[in-house]
Each structure stands twice: as C-alpha cells, then as structure tokens.
Amino acid sequence: MTLRGKLGFIGGGRMGEALIQGILRTEIITAADIMVTDPVSSRREYLAKTYRVNSFDSGEDDHVWSGCSTVILAVKPQIMEEVLKDARDRINDSHLLISIAAGIKTSLIDANLTRCNCRIIRVMPNTPAFVLEAASALCHGPRATREDMETALAIFNSIGRAIILDEKYFDAVTGLSGSGPAYVFTCIEPLIDAGLKVGLNRSDAELLVMQTVLGSVKLAMASNEHPAQLRAMVTSPGGTTIAGLHELEAAGFSGIIMDAVEAATERSKELGK
Template sequence: MENDTIGFIGGGQMAEAMIKGIISSGLYKADKIFVTEPQQERCDFMTGTYGVQGFADSEPVWTSCNTVILAVKPQIMEVVLSTSRLFVSPEHLIISIAAGLPISFYEDGFGQNKGCKIIRVMPNTPALVLEGASGFSGNRNVSKEDLLLCEQILGKIGKAVFLDESALDAVTGLSGSGPAYVFTFADALIDAGIKVGLPRATAETLALQTLLGSVKLLIETKKHPAELRAMVTSPGGTAIAGQHVLERNAFKGIIMDAVEAATNRSKEFGKS
C-alpha cells in the first residue's frame, strides 16, 4: 500500500465531486486514485473523464490504498462491509460519507479487534459544486495526522469542521439538512418576486444573486448578520416594513425549530 494513493468504494455523485476537488488541487494524481464502481457505464465514465483507475470489485482498492473513502448509499453499506472485511487492516484509514450510520456500525462490521481507523463525515449537497459544509469525527484509533488528512480532503469540496461524534446529529440538522431550507427560501423569494409583478426569469436572477451576494458580504466583511441587516434597514423604509412581517411571524423561531426537528430526527435514526 502506498501513501500517495486514495481509494473510493462507490463512484457516484459525491465520489465524483471529491475526485474533481482532489485532482484539481493536486492533492492526489489521477492515476493514483482507485475507484470501485460495479456499474460498468459509470466506471467507464469515471476512468474516461478523470483518468482514475476503475474496478468492478473492491479488492484492488483495499490492497493499493491506505486511505479509502466509502461513498455508497447507507443501505448498500452492509454489503460493502461484508465484501471488504477480508481486505481491511489497521493500516487503512476508512472515511465514510454515508449519512446517519454511526462509527460503531463500521467497527462492528469490520470487527473491533482489527483496530480499524474510522472517520465518519456528514457532508452536504453543495459539495457537488465544491462548496460543501462537512462535520467529521473519528474513532479512538484515528491519529491527528489522519484527521488532518481527512480535513485536507474535505477542504477540497468546501469547508470541514472536526467535532465529537455526538455533535454530528446537530451537523445533520444544520448543514446536512440546511440546503433544503435555503432552497425553500430561494423558491419563496422567486415566487414573491412573481407575486409583486416581475417576470419569472427576472425574479430568479434577482433572488439567486441576492442570496449569493448577501452570503458573500457576510463572509467577506465578517460582520454579524444583525449588523449588515441594520445597514439596509433605514427608518420608516422598505426593508423594515418587510422585516416587521418576518418578525411578527417568528421567522427566526421557525428556522430554529426546523434545525431542531431535523437534529432530533437524526438522533432517532441513530437509535434505530
């Protein structure tokens, strides 16, 4: 096994985003990336588009790579664990991006006594455009260097924060489920533009640019959202008239409730 190689079990959307990020940043060379993808057409696409090495089964990935990313749907993970168990050793750093499955699931699946190094990641869909937000956590066998490598890899598809595993339910509620709330807000802004008489295409352009520009302003100025809001809210003006409606209908409370509900749902999944 070499340190300059990385493997992916599953060559779907998330694996593609990560591969795109790590090749373009130079973190790994394309021919040092090994991908297991049983769907022949998809495997050909990945090897043809990115120059990675593709395989129908997982053995070459486990025997060639120290770091292996599990990028299959959670319901497939049981199969992956049973077909990979033979090849897994304590030298492997195993990073799973599957939603909802706790670290203990992999420890049990690979066998505790193997001393497996497991990192669990909760990414989100903007990773597909390399602007993801991920939380990650490792088991006791994972070293500082392993966590650093994981952070480097996740850094190629957005931002990543290290947390205790118990915090990953909150990560699921906030950033994991967050894109759904943002898409709902975007949809509402577009419909609102149409309601006040703008053509759909115009409403879409203005709403999306407003979202993008506002987030960029928050990030670049590092100002608190309330401070930036105060800057656009003049006395007796238009923004305060709109803001009043949001406040009266407990907009912030609704968002907090939504994140809390998603967090609680994630906890329920963890228990089952």
C-alpha cells in the same frame, strides 16, 4: 499537502465524483493514484474517461483494498454493513477508512470489522459538494490519528470548507448543514415567486434572487460584523426593509427556522437508534 499512498473509493456516485473532482483540483494526489469501485459499468467508464482515474467493478474491490492506504466509503447508508462485511477479509490494520454515509456511527463501522484495527473517520458533507462548496464536519473515530484528521481535512477542504467536531454533534450537523441546503432552497423558491407577484418576469426575478443570496453570503463571510449588524445596514427607519422584516417576524420566521433545525436534529437521533 500531498496525500501519502493511493486513495480508494467504494462507490463512485454523486458524492464520490464530487470528491474526485475537488481532490484533483487541489493536486494533493494525481488521477493515476485514485481507484474507484462501482457496480455500474457506464458509471465506471464515465469516471475513468472524465477524470482519468482507475475504475473497477464492485466485485473487484480487492484492487482498492490491496492498493490504497486511504479508502473513502461513499455508498448509501443502507448497504454500508453489507459492504463492510463483504470486504472484512481485505481490510487490514494499515487502512484509514473515511465514511461519508449519513447516520452511520463510527462504532457501527468498527463493529463490522472484527478482524482488524484500522483507523476510522466519519464525515458529514452536504450537496453543495457538487459545486465544490460543501460544508463538512469530520470526527475522530476509533484509532484515527492527528495525521489522519489532517489528511481528511485536506480531502474535504478540497470540496468546500470542513471542520472537526466530536461525533456527539453529528445529529446537530445533520439537522443544520446536512439538511441546510433544503432550507435555503425553500427560501429561494418563494422569493422568486414573490418577484412574480410584485410584477417582475421569472428570469429577472431568478437572477435578482440568486445573486442577492450569493452576494449576501459572500458579504457575511467577508465581514466581521454580526448578521444583525449587516441587516441593520439595509434597514432604514420607516423604510421598505423594516416593513418586510415586520411581516417575517410577525409570522415567527426566526422561531420557525430554529424549530426546523431542532426537528431535523431530533429526527436524525431517532433514525440513528
């Protein structure tokens, strides 16, 4: 797929950069057709030098709004309303807006654009975007077409894997994959410490844990087996793995993980009110 028209970014921070990196890798658009605004001059220079994209001061965002048919809103959620109100006169019916701001509903974006009927899509990516392995959920906002969703899928598949979901699931997505990297890191850290506890040095423990996690994920993704079946493959009767699994389950490990995701989902709902 090739993206039609130019692609703009309002906000050239970490997530904006990850998207630029991924998009350029897939060659669905060239660097010359990407425009970014950011208030920090060193950031603009860095993006222009590293990726050869066109960068502008945030006060000159009219270049982006007049030059780009698709614009990704990659600013912090706290300033989203201010940014939209400020750009209201420059956003028109021909724009496709794609917001990645956590917790900002498409209805709120629409409500801040009273003078136009542009199409809106909301996306929830996660931090593995920085290594082009994000898990992203996309939802239709007002007026977004099937073609718009395909455009957004092409963009977000360039930084990992993306699926389309109804917006009513976005609090669950926030609790599961949005917060998910933190749960994984919280498992990785004590695994490394456990390696030390049983006598390994730190660098050996780190390598063994990281490669075990990476390899297990790759195995689970490549296999058609249920995770329980993959676990059974390493669990022999009276063996070492069942001794370790017994400790995890005695402490309620599965329930704790489910409670964590549920608590994060509830918190996302509260913050969205």
